Amino acid sequence: MTKHDATRRSRPYLFVLLLFATPMWAAFAFGTKPESESQAAELTTVKVPEKFEAHFVAKPVVDQPVARVAAGGGSKVDPIKANGRIFEGWAKPDLALVFTGEQMGFFEPCGCAGLENQKGGFKRRMTMVKGLREQGWPLVLMDAGGLVRRFGPQAQIKLGKSLEGLVEMGYEAISFGDKDLRLDMLSEAVNLDPNPLLSANVGLVDFEAGFTQRFRVVERAGMKIGITSVMGEQETKNVSSVSDLVVLPPEEAIEQVLPELEAAQCDELILMVYGNAEESRELSKKFPQFRWVVAGKGGDEPPNKPAPIVESGARLIEVGHKGMYVVVLGIYKQGDPKYRYQKVPMDHRFEDAPEMERLMEQYQNQLKTLVQAAGSFEPLTGKPQPLPEEGGGYVGSDTCADCHVDACDVFMASPHAHATETLVKLDPPRHFDPECVSCHVTGWNPQGFAPYVTGYESLEKTPHLKMQGCENCHGPAKSHVEAELGEVDATDEELEKYRALLHMKVVENEGNMEGQVLGDVVKNCLECHDLDNSPAFDFQEYWDRDENPVKHEGKY
Template identity: 40%
Template sequence: MQRAENRKSAGWHWFSLLPLLLLYVGCRESSPRTLPSSGESHKIGADAVSTSKTDASSSTQESAKRPSANNAAPRLSATLSAGANAIPREALFVDWPKPEWVLMITGRQRGYVEPCGCAGLENQKGGLMRRWTLFEQLAADGWPVVPVDLGNQVRRIGTQAELKFDYTIDTLDRMHYAAVGFGPDDLRLSTTYLVKAVTDDEFEPRLFASANVALFDSSFARPYRITTVAGRRVGITSVLGVEHQQKIASTDVLMKTPDQGLSEVWPKLAAEKCDVHILLAYTSLEESRRLVRAFPQFDVVVTAGGADEPNDNLEVVSGTKSIMIQTGGKGMYAFVVGVFDDSQHPYRAQRVPLDARFVDAPQVLRGFRDYQIRLKQMGLQGLGLLNAEGKGVNHPSGATFLGAVNCRECHKEEYEIWKNGAAGHDEPGPHAHATRSLRQPPGRSSIDRLGDPECLSCHVTGWNAQEFFPYASGFISQEQTPALVANGCENCHGPGSLHVAAEQASAVDAERERFRVQLRLTLPVAERSCLQCHDADNSPDFHHADAFQTYWNRIAH
C-alpha cells in the first residue's frame, strides 16, 4: 500500500496500469483484442514489441533509416557496419516516441566477449563492442538508460577466464551499469580474485548486488542498489537459484536460499521508497515465476531461464502484475524496455539482436586488443596451461604429435588435398590455413589471436579442442613448433608417432596394422570428430541438414 501511495504521489502509474495496457495491443488498432490468460507470454503490441521474424520485403536500409520528426527511434543508420546491408534484419523501435527512460537488460554472456566462429561477423550476434554501440545510440538520442546485467560473464575457470572477467566488468563499469548479478560460473572463479574484481581501489563494492550471495562476508557486495533516472528511484537486487548454487564448491562464497535472502532484503529495499523494483533472478523459468508470486512487490523480473534465443515477448506472471523478461544466452541480445508518460501505452519492449548493424565501439575494441596482448604476454605457461618444464599433459593414446608434413611421404594424395583442397573447389584446403586466420582474422583483422588458447585449440595441431589446452607434444608457438602450425591430419586421426615408428621399423605386420587401424576413421566417426570444433557456437552452418556432406566434399580423401 505504501509503495502504491508513493507512486501516486509521484504521479507515475505505469506498472499499475499493466492490465489496461494489455487491452491495447497496437497503436494503430482502434479496437482492443482479447486479453490473454495469466501466465502466457504477451506481446504488448505491434508498435511496442518487435518479433523474431524479419519481413524480407522491407529492406535493411528502410529499417535503419534516419527517423522522421515524428519517429524518435535511435538513429541506427549511424551504426551500420560493413556487410550489414546484405542481410535482412528486423526493424527496431518502430514508431517509438521518445521514452521518459529505458531499461537495457543483458546477461548470460558466458565468455562470449565477441562472437566466435567460422560464420563471419556479419552473420553473428553479440559482443561487448556492439553492446556499447547500442547503449551509446540510445543515450545519444536523449533516452536516459538504466543498464542491468543478470550475470554469468564467463563459463570457465583459470587465468584467462579472470582476464576476460576483468575486461567485461571494466566495460560494464564504463557503461555505468546500475546493477550486475552473480552467475554460477562467475562464482567458480577464485574468491580472492573476485573480491578484487568486484570492488574499487578502496575495496568499496562496485556494480554487483545480491540478496543471497556474499564473498567472505557481506562487505564486498551490496544486497541491493538504487539508481535515479528521470526523477524516478529504481531499486535492484539479484538472487542465485539453489540449483545453480550446487555448482559452487568454495566455502568462501556464502549463500542463502533466494526466499531467505529476499525476505531479509525486502524490508530494507522497501524503506528506500523506490518507484520501481527489479529482481535479477539467475534461476529457471519455473523458479523465477515462483519467486515472483512469493514476492510480487517486484515489478520487473529478469530470468536466466529459457533458450539462448530469448522470447521476444514479455510474460505477465500469473497472479501478479509483474513482468518477466528472458535474456537469452552468449550475450547475443539486449532487451530494451521503454517507459512512457502515456496512460494507454506506459511502456514498450524491444528485443535487440546485437548484429552487424552495430559497429564496433572503438573504446571497447581497444580493451579487447589489450586483453589479447595480455594473453600473448603471459604465454601458455603464464596462463597455467603448461607445467614447469613448459609441457602440456600427455595424450591419452600415449602417442605424440608430429605434424602433417610427416604424413606426406606415404599419403601424398591426401596431403595435397589437405593443403590445397579437393579437386573442383576453388578454395585451398581450409584446415591447412587455419592458423593464418588467427594472424589475420577476417573480422577485426588488426587484432591477432595467436595468444588466445580458446582460438588456438581449433586452429593449430595437438590441442584439446573443447577444453582449450595443449597436449605435451602439441603446438606451443610458431617458433618452437613450426610443424604443428595449422589444423593438421592428427587432430582428427590422432597423434601419429607410434604409427610412423611402426612403419619405419621392422615391426611385424600385425603390429603395423594395429597402429594403422587406430588412426583410421569411418565417415560417422569423422563427423563426430568435426563437431569438436564445428560446434553450434563456432560453426552453426555445420549443423544444418546434410551440411556434413557439403563440408566433407571440400576435403574428401
C-alpha cells in the first residue's frame, strides 16, 4: 500500500518515534572494456576488505530480543539486510567524487528512538568520509546547496553549524540554495576557514569580494577536477530582493567561467545546479564540456544509476533530499569500468562520529542559552501564536484525567505520555529545541514550531503541559473545565458547545493508507506523524494495536 497524498507533509529535524522503511538501492558501473584479463578479474572479483567492512557494517541486529518502536511496532533492523552492501566489487578508485545536497535542515536524522530505522545525519556522513580516507581513497567532497529551508534565528544557527560541519569534513565546494541566501550568509562566510563557498552566478557583496569563488580546480591524486555551480533561474528570482548579492542568469555565468576551466586542462569538469533535473539537463545540452552535471533539486532519493544526457554525452547525478544518501563516484584512470557509481544510505551501519557529536552538542547549547537567558522560547519562535480554536486555553492532561479515567489510562500507557521525557534524556538533551519540542509537549503548533498562547513554556513553568497531551488532539479545554466544574456560569447550551468542541470521532475505515478515509482524527495525527518522522505510520494499526493501543472512547 502507498501513503495517502495528505501524508506528504514536511518538517525539519524533530524527534518522534518511527517505524522503519527499507528503500532499495544498488551500485552501478559503466565504462570501456578491460585492458587485460587479469585486470578484468581484479575488478570483478575484488570484495570489500574485512578492515574496510569493519568501518561500515554495523554489528548485526540478529538473535537479539525484538524491540518494538512506536507508530505501530517494528523491529530493529540490520542495515545491510535492509539497504544492501556498499561498494561491492569495487577496487580502490584513483579518485572518488562525493556529492551531497538538499540537506534542508536535516543535519541529524529525525527520531528520539528507532534511529536504526532512519537515514541521514552529519555524524554518520563524517564516519563514512573518514572510513574512505583511512582506506586510502582520495576524495573530493561537493555539496549542491540547500542546507536549510526555514527562516529565523534557529535556521540561522543551523546554517552556521551546517557550514562548520561541512568544512570539518573537508568539503571543497559548497553551492548556494535560495533559502540559504535568504538568511545572513555573509556573516557565516566571513568565519569560514577554509571557505569552500562556490557559485558562478551568485556573489556575496560582489564577485571580487573574496567571500565566494566562481569556480575551483581541485588537484588530487594526480588529477585535476574543475568545479563550478549555479543557482537555477527560479531560485535566482527568489533571492532578487536580498541585499549584498550580485546575481547573474545561470547561462551567462557559465559562459564567463567555462573558458578558465577549460584552460586549466581538467581531467573532469563538474557543473552543480541548484535547480531541478530538467533545468540541469538543459544546461548540460548548452554546455556539453561538463562530463558530470549534478541536480541539487532532483528526486527524493538518488536513482540507482546516473542518467545519461544523450545530447551532451554527460551524466546527470541527483543527490536526493534531507541528507539521507551520499552519492560516491569512483574514477579509474585505467581499466574497466572507467567509473563506478554508488548511492550510499546514511543508515546506522555508520557509527556516530565524535567530531559531529560535538557539533550537535554546540548547536543544542546555543539554543539552550538563548531560551534560558530570555526565560522563554521567544528568541527562537517569536511571540506565542493565537489559540487554534475556541477553548480558552490549555489545562494539561492531569486535569482531563479527573473525569476521563479510562481514556487517561490508555494515554498513560502510550508513548505520548513520555514524549517530553524522551527529549530530556537524549544526549545532548533536545527540550530547548523548538523543532523537537513542538511535537513533544502540549500546546504547540506542530508544523509551525512555536507555542500557542497558554501552551508549554518550560519544565519549571508549565510542568502540567509536558507530554504529548490530550489537548493536542482534542483542543484547548480550559473553557470546558471551568464550565463543568461550575467555576463560571454556563448555560446548558454553552456546556454542550464546549463538549462538542473537544469531541472527536473516528469514521468508518479512517486511515492514511490508500483506499482509506482521511478523516479529521488521522489528519490531526499526521501533524506529527508525517513522512519525515513516521514514514511508515499506519493509523489503523497504531490506533488499535495489541500493545499500547491509542484507541479510547467515552468519559469513563
